[in-house]
Amino acid sequence: MTNAIQISGLKKSYGNHTVLKGLNFNVKKGEIFALLGVNGAGKTTALECIEGLRKYDNGNVTINGKMGIQLQSSSLPAHIKPMEAVKLFAKWNKTQIDYSMLEALGINELKKQYAELSTGQKRRLHLALSLINNPDIVFLDEPTAGLDVEGRISLHDQIRKLRAHGKTIILASHDMAEVEALCDRIAILNDGNIVFCGTASALTDRISKRYAIHIKTEHGNEIFETDKIVDMLLTLLEDLKQKNVEVLDIKVDRGTLEQHFIEIARRTEE
Numbered sequence: 001m002t003n004a005i006q007i008s009g010l011k012k013s014y015g016n017h018t019v020l021k022g023l024n025f026n027v028k029k030g031e032i033f034a035l036l037g038v039n040g041a042g043k044t045t046a047l048e049c050i051e052g053l054r055k056y057d058n059g060n061v062t063i064n065g066k067m068g069i070q071l072q073s074s075s076l077p078a079h080i081k082p083m084e085a086v087k088l089f090a091k092w093n094k095t096q097i098d099y100s101m102l103e104a105l106g107i108n109e110l111k112k113q114y115a116e117l118s119t120g121q122k123r124r125l126h127l128a129l130s131l132i133n134n135p136d137i138v139f140l141d142e143p144t145a146g147l148d149v150e151g152r153i154s155l156h157d158q159i160r161k162l163r164a165h166g167k168t169i170i171l172a173s174h175d176m177a178e179v180e181a182l183c184d185r186i187a188i189l190n191d192g193n194i195v196f197c198g199t200a201s202a203l204t205d206r207i208s209k210r211y212a213i214h215i216k217t218e219h220g221n222e223i224f225e226t227d228k229i230v231d232m233l234l235t236l237l238e239d240l241k242q243k244n245v246e247v248l249d250i251k252v253d254r255g256t257l258e259q260h261f262i263e264i265a266r267r268t269e270e
């Protein structure tokens with residue numbers, strides 16, 4: 001599969017604060033790719049350097065295709081209606097007026113003005129506007145921020161449809177559940193570097209050899225973490241038996257992707 005985006009040695013500082021220390025990654029054509037990191041990790045900076053909206057200090061960015069961009073926060077004149085916004089953007093982009101994306105996003109019927117739209121409706125409108133030039137590569141900066149569960153699910157469906165139509169999507173998020181459900185590959189950004197790049201399941205496999213044993217006894221609940229599950233269970237049960245403690249429940253889990261994300265972030269901070 002060829003690459004839609006190729007990044008090598010991407011560096012960016014604001015004054016003496018280095019935010020990107022030399023990023024190297026590729027985004028394959030037709031995939032949904034996430035840049036994941038905590039607040040302030042540099043996701044927006046990276047996206048906007050790639051989009052050409054911010055100057056970077058060093059490195060190479062290659063884009064193979066036409067871009068469509070949804071910024072983290074955007075605004076339109078308060079009185080404009082969704083259909084008028086589409087007309088305006090189509091004119092700017094010198095493309096035909098096409099309301100089908102408004103329809104697909106469930107906002108074509110909206111007679112409301114921009115200022116009267118809900119956060120979710122605004123997000124969907126901005127997504128529709130970023131698609132007006134029929135881009136090959138769609139950049140989305142925290143596309144579901146501020147949306148409720150239903151809004152998220154519906155937007156995820158739309159993003160998957162874009163992939164089904166052959167588009168490449170690169171998005172920034174700090175929501176593990178979102179990227180796990182939606183993305184083909186994830187790059188975790190921490191302290192200016194990519195500390196992991198691969199599939200969600202590769203991330204889970206890499207570090208999910210850690211288990212949490214939840215034991216409920218007559219004295220209360222306790223959690224024990226281990227990567228040697230059998231040894232730990234035998235030791236714990238032997239101990240409980242010797243102390244003659246009544247066990248009410250035992251549960252073992254492998255931790256969530258979110259815990260792994262935090263673990264990776266912490267490890268690189270140490």
Ligand SMILES: Nc1ncnc2c1ncn2[C@@H]1O[C@H](COP(=O)(O)OP(=O)(O)OP(=O)(O)O)[C@@H](O)[C@H]1O
Binds near residue numbers: 014038041042046172
């Ligand atoms: N224009 C700017 N001038 C100076 N510092 C900036 C500027 N933009 C961002 N920064 C700093 O760069 C760092 C990365 O910011 P950035 O917005 O790229 O992070 P982010 O991962 O997108 O964060 P969030 O999840 O909160 O949106 C932060 O410490 C931020 O304060």
